[in-house]
Amino acid sequence: MPTPQELLELLRRVKYPGFNRDIVSFGMVRDIQLGSRSVTVELSTTSENAEALEAIRREIAALVHDATDLAVEIVVETTRPAAPPRPASRPKPPIPGVGAIVAIASGKGGVGKSTVATNVACALATKGLRTGLLDADAYGPSVSAMLGVGGDQPLREGRRIIPVERYGVRAISMGMFLGERSPVIWRGPMVTKLITEFFRNVVWGELDYLILDLPPGTGDAQLAVAQQVPLAGGVVVTTPQDVALLDVRRGITMFEQLQAPVLGVIENMSYHLCGGCGARAEIFGHGGGEKMARQFGVPFLGEIPLVRAIRAAGDAGTPIVVSDPAHPQSRVFAEIAGAVDAQVCERAAGIVTH
Ligand SMILES: Nc1ncnc2c1ncn2[C@@H]1O[C@H](COP(=O)(O)OP(=O)(O)OP(=O)(O)O)[C@@H](O)[C@H]1O
Numbered sequence: 561m562p563t564p565q566e567l568l569e570l571l572r573r574v575k576y577p578g579f580n581r582d583i584v585s586f587g588m589v590r591d592i593q594l595g596s597r598s599v600t601v602e603l604s605t606t607s608e609n610a611e612a613l614e615a616i617r618r619e620i621a622a623l624v625h626d627a628t629d630l631a632v633e634i635v636v637e638t639t640r641p642a643a644p645p646r647p648a649s650r651p652k653p654p655i656p657g658v659g660a661i662v663a664i665a666s667g668k669g670g671v672g673k674s675t676v677a678t679n680v681a682c683a684l685a686t687k688g689l690r691t692g693l694l695d696a697d698a699y700g701p702s703v704s705a706m707l708g709v710g711g712d713q714p715l716r717e718g719r720r721i722i723p724v725e726r727y728g729v730r731a732i733s734m735g736m737f738l739g740e741r742s743p744v745i746w747r748g749p750m751v752t753k754l755i756t757e758f759f760r761n762v763v764w765g766e767l768d769y770l771i772l773d774l775p776p777g778t779g780d781a782q783l784a785v786a787q788q789v790p791l792a793g794g795v796v797v798t799t800p801q802d803v804a805l806l807d808v809r810r811g812i813t814m815f816e817q818l819q820a821p822v823l824g825v826i827e828n829m830s831y832h833l834c835g836g837c838g839a840r841a842e843i844f845g846h847g848g849g850e851k852m853a854r855q856f857g858v859p860f861l862g863e864i865p866l867v868r869a870i871r872a873a874g875d876a877g878t879p880i881v882v883s884d885p886a887h888p889q890s891r892v893f894a895e896i897a898g899a900v901d902a903q904v905c906e907r908a909a910g911i912v913t914h
């Protein structure tokens with residue numbers, strides 16, 4: 561008779577369909593109960609993919625039965641991912657003078673949202689578009705550092721805040737108010753206050769685009785955005801690791817709930833490009849972002865490799881599209897900015913209806 565631990569090891573052979581990763585490492589196996597004549601395997605999933613679940617059930621049943629000769633019962637508990645924020649049903653007032661508001665989001669932290677947001681904002685500005693960048697991340701603001709304006713306190717116009725302009729982009733970030741190393745210990749309602757302040761009390765002037773750099777996941781910041789402004793669209797950033805890819809669904813669902821079109825998915829840190837020899841290494845297996853985009857029927861906006869120059873430029877406060885516009889990755893950011901702009905214009909003109 562095997563032990564539950566041995567059965568758990570056995571279940572490591574069951575891969576999640578479409579992923580090169582097993583169901584145990586995904587945390588799907590909740591419990592294994594061993595009776596004298598039967599085994600009960602309890603699975604927990606957030607996926608609504610019935611086909612994948614059925615394949616997993618079949619594989620577990622066959623595998624466990626072959627190994628134990630016991631009857632196999634599989635119980636599946638489907639937990640819905642944390643409910644994404646629901647938009648308020650009343651019409652949301654636009655920000656006077658501000659055109660399209662585009663949010664950059666991700667399910668998982670650290671995938672490069674802020675890097676994408678600052679580079680795309682700078683690339684839009686380079687194209688001659690009037691662009692603002694709002695750092696909606698109260699706890700981990702990075703826009704001010706990435707634009708090299710960390711110490712610049714924004715000027716005031718009466719009670720209103722004047723955004724700091726850098727590289728043609730008008731930006732506002734909590735980082736400008738606290739200094740880079742101050743911990744932000746605000747709780748939820750303060751996040752909402754901050755975002756309200758940034759939307760309503762900043763002198764944005766006339767803008768073609770206001771890019772929002774969102775914190776990861778779905779929380780107070782996303783809810784505040786949803787309730788306060790109409791979004792022209794959202795961009796989901798992912799990395800090629802399986803765990804990040806699973807979060808793409810959450811990102812896309814979130815924008816659906818916000819009633820904002822998903823302008824596309826970007827795969828960042830897609831593969832490693834050696835700065836010295838130019839060798840390419842697909843550390844996490846690249847291409848998943850494109851596959852996910854196809855699966856959800858949303859555009860794939862491009863892939864950005866992991867290159868030292870991108871991080872170094874961000875750390876130095878000069879995004880790569882500004883410091884080295886001819887760099888191949890700067891061109892990719894420019895193309896992504898172009899694709900975002902084209903989609904927003906097409907949607908505004910009613911050409912794209914989905
Ligand atoms: N393509 C890339 N190549 C090299 N470094 C990168 C790349 N993209 C992002 N980075 C670096 O990875 C780190 C995390 O990126 P970034 O801050 O943009 O992620 P984020 O998704 O905004 O994180 P958070 O969820 O904490 O807000 C930064 O140091 C950034 O410079």
Ligand SMILES: [Mg+2]
Binds near residue numbers: 673674675697773774
């Ligand atoms: Mg960030």
